[in-house]
Amino acid sequence: MSSKALNEPTFDRLLHTAIEVFAERGFKAATVREICSRANVNVASVNYYFRSKEVLYSKALALAIQEANRLYPMAAAEDKNLPPEQRLALFIDNFLHKLLDDSHLGYHSKLITREIAEPTKALDEIIATAIIPQFDLLEEIVRQLLGSDIDRSAVKRCLLSILGQCLLFKHSRSIVERLHPELIADENAIKATAAHIASFSLLALTQYRQAAERTSP
Amino acid sequence: MSSKALNEPTFDRLLHTAIEVFAERGFKAATVREICSRANVNVASVNYYFRSKEVLYSKALALAIQEANRLYPMAAAEDKNLPPEQRLALFIDNFLHKLLDDSHLGYHSKLITREIAEPTKALDEIIATAIIPQFDLLEEIVRQLLGSDIDRSAVKRCLLSILGQCLLFKHSRSIVERLHPELIADENAIKATAAHIASFSLLALTQYRQAAERTSP
DNA sequence: ATTCGATTTAAACGATTGTTTAATACATTT
DNA sequence: AAATGTATTAAACAATCGTTTAAATCGAAT
Numbered sequence: 001m002s003s004k005a006l007n008e009p010t011f012d013r014l015l016h017t018a019i020e021v022f023a024e025r026g027f028k029a030a031t032v033r034e035i036c037s038r039a040n041v042n043v044a045s046v047n048y049y050f051r052s053k054e055v056l057y058s059k060a061l062a063l064a065i066q067e068a069n070r071l072y073p074m075a076a077a078e079d080k081n082l083p084p085e086q087r088l089a090l091f092i093d094n095f096l097h098k099l100l101d102d103s104h105l106g107y108h109s110k111l112i113t114r115e116i117a118e119p120t121k122a123l124d125e126i127i128a129t130a131i132i133p134q135f136d137l138l139e140e141i142v143r144q145l146l147g148s149d150i151d152r153s154a155v156k157r158c159l160l161s162i163l164g165q166c167l168l169f170k171h172s173r174s175i176v177e178r179l180h181p182e183l184i185a186d187e188n189a190i191k192a193t194a195a196h197i198a199s200f201s202l203l204a205l206t207q208y209r210q211a212a213e214r215t216s217p
Numbered sequence: 218m219s220s221k222a223l224n225e226p227t228f229d230r231l232l233h234t235a236i237e238v239f240a241e242r243g244f245k246a247a248t249v250r251e252i253c254s255r256a257n258v259n260v261a262s263v264n265y266y267f268r269s270k271e272v273l274y275s276k277a278l279a280l281a282i283q284e285a286n287r288l289y290p291m292a293a294a295e296d297k298n299l300p301p302e303q304r305l306a307l308f309i310d311n312f313l314h315k316l317l318d319d320s321h322l323g324y325h326s327k328l329i330t331r332e333i334a335e336p337t338k339a340l341d342e343i344i345a346t347a348i349i350p351q352f353d354l355l356e357e358i359v360r361q362l363l364g365s366d367i368d369r370s371a372v373k374r375c376l377l378s379i380l381g382q383c384l385l386f387k388h389s390r391s392i393v394e395r396l397h398p399e400l401i402a403d404e405n406a407i408k409a410t411a412a413h414i415a416s417f418s419l420l421a422l423t424q425y426r427q428a429a430e431r432t433s434p
Numbered sequence: 435a436t437t438c439g440a441t442t443t444a445a446a447c448g449a450t451t452g453t454t455t456a457a458t459a460c461a462t463t464t
Numbered sequence: 465a466a467a468t469g470t471a472t473t474a475a476a477c478a479a480t481c482g483t484t485t486a487a488a489t490c491g492a493a494t
Contacts, residue, residue: 010471010472025245026243026245026246026335028242028243028245028246029243029245029246031450031451031452032451032452032453033450033451033452041472042471042472042473042474043452043453043473043474044453044454044455044472044473044474045471045472045473046452046453047452047453047454048471048472052452052453053452053453113388114334116388116389116391116392117331117334117388117389117391118243119391123391127392127395127396131392131396132396135396153399153400154413156397156400157400157410157413157417158417160382160385160386160393160397160400161382161413161414161417163385163389164381164382164383164384164385164386165377165378165381165382166381167381167384167385167388167389168377168380168381168384168385169377169381171330171333171334171384171388171389172333172334172380172381172384172388174333174334174336174340175333175344175348176377178344179344179348179349179352180373180377182370183370183373183374183377193374196371196374196378197378200374200375200378200421200425201421203420203421203424203425203428204417204418204420204421204424206424207420207421207423207424208417208420211420227441227442248480248481248482249481249482249483250480250481250482258442259441259442259443259444260443260444260482260483261442261443261444261483261484261485262441262442262443263482263483264482264483264484265441265442269482269483270481270482270483435494436493436494437492437493437494438491438492438493438494439490439491439492439493440489440490440491440492441488441489441490441491442487442488442489442490443486443487443488443489444485444486444487444488445484445485445486445487446483446484446485446486447482447483447484447485448481448482448483448484449480449481449482449483450479450480450481450482451478451479451480451481452477452478452479452480453476453477453478453479454475454476454477454478455474455475455476455477456473456474456475456476457472457473457474457475458471458472458473458474459470459471459472459473460469460470460471460472461468461469461470461471462467462468462469462470463466463467463468463469464465464466464467464468
């Protein structure tokens with residue numbers, strides 16, 4: 001995954017390559033020289049088009065968010081006509097693919113989750129543009145599954161329980177790949193893993209609801 | 218959290234400070250000069266006691282694992298006389314505290330989870346010394362809850378579902394702190410969060426078992 | 435006291451970092 | 465064809481990195 005084609009303008013090659021390198025190495029460890037070398041561009045170009053390495057990082061991060069939302073829209077899970085059980089499964093499947101897909105989007109979500117794990121000044125934009133919309137959608141689905149008389153903090157906790165199951169495969173991917181590589185080996189494996197998370201969560205949520213309704217009917 | 222007392226030997230001050238700085242900045246971004254400055258030690262000491270920055274890192278990582286296991290033993294959850302439901306709750310509570318405790322152990326588990334997220338050559342030691350024992354203990358508990366006639370891959374998936382719910386609070390702590398800070402605000406909040414994860418997981422596991430026994434009684 | 439090994443120190447090493455410079459090449463307009 | 469503004473280049477910049485050196489300092493044994 002080195003050296004970009006030259007048919008793309010310098011400015012764009014720089015941005016796309018920056019997403020890759022920053023995602024692989026992190027802000028500090030990534031070097032302007034490696035980015036430029038991979039992009040087949042002179043070192044001075046970074047400071048010509050962007051003012052500094054830092055500006056390049058924030059622009060690359062913004063582009064990564066934008067492309068991630070464009071390439072993996074949550075369309076299916078947003079359909080309010082579907083039963084909430086199915087919407088939950090669709091959301092999880094889509095989210096997990098977004099996290100694990102190496103071929104198209106690997107670098108984008110890698111850069112985003114890296115920024116979350118090690119926030120820079122650019123974190124606020126990630127939260128507003130990439131996190132909150134997903135939170136809101138999942139919250140709507142979970143609220144339907146839990147019923148309307150559940151207090152908000154319980155909904156929030158269940159949200160995080162679901163998201164945590166997905167995010168583990170991103171943040172602890174190195175562990176999963178060594179101890180249970182078959183869970184994310186290929187497309188079908190990812191689908192099966194997503195299906196497990198959906199059914200695991202659904203079992204908990206429906207029981208959660210029944211337990212709550214038993215205490216205050 | 219700067220400048221160490223001088224009553225401790227140079228060698229130890231270097232190691233403990235290295236855990237802090239490597240945890241905060243990562244291997245590449247951390248500088249031996251900052252480590253030495255905080256430890257009140259000459260720059261050359263790193264190469265005198267350890268041969269290089271890289272060796273210092275691996276030694277610091279090993280010490281972090283050792284101290285994490287010593288300060289937060291899993292003793293309670295290991296008691297096989299307790300009912301598995303209680304052991305599960307104890308395990309999760311202990312694990313979550315280990316991840317979120319800033320006062321004593323913050324740097325230790327931060328360094329460990331950082332190594333997982335961005336593996337260096339030292340990852341193998343982490344897996345063998347810190348991960349596998351926890352996996353094995355949790356697996357034993359989950360297996361009891363699921364019954365003996367569940368296939369192994371299902372057990373593994375449930376393991377990861379539980380661990381993922383806990384690890385989210387470490388890897389996406391920046392998000393949780395901005396969107397739902399009340400969930401990890403203090404000791405009691407962490408206990409409540411751990412209790413939620415335990416009950417959420419237990420609901421899923423018991424239903425999981427019943428569903429499996431229904432299909433193959 | 436003197437010797438001797440272990441420790442600490444200030445200074446410098448070469449390599450690499452982000453950034454800047456000033457000259458060159460290119461494309462478009464006059 | 466000359467002029468003009470943009471884009472690209474090689475080279476150098478100062479700062480910082482990990483590491484090394486060689487001298488200074490310390491502590492205990494002789």
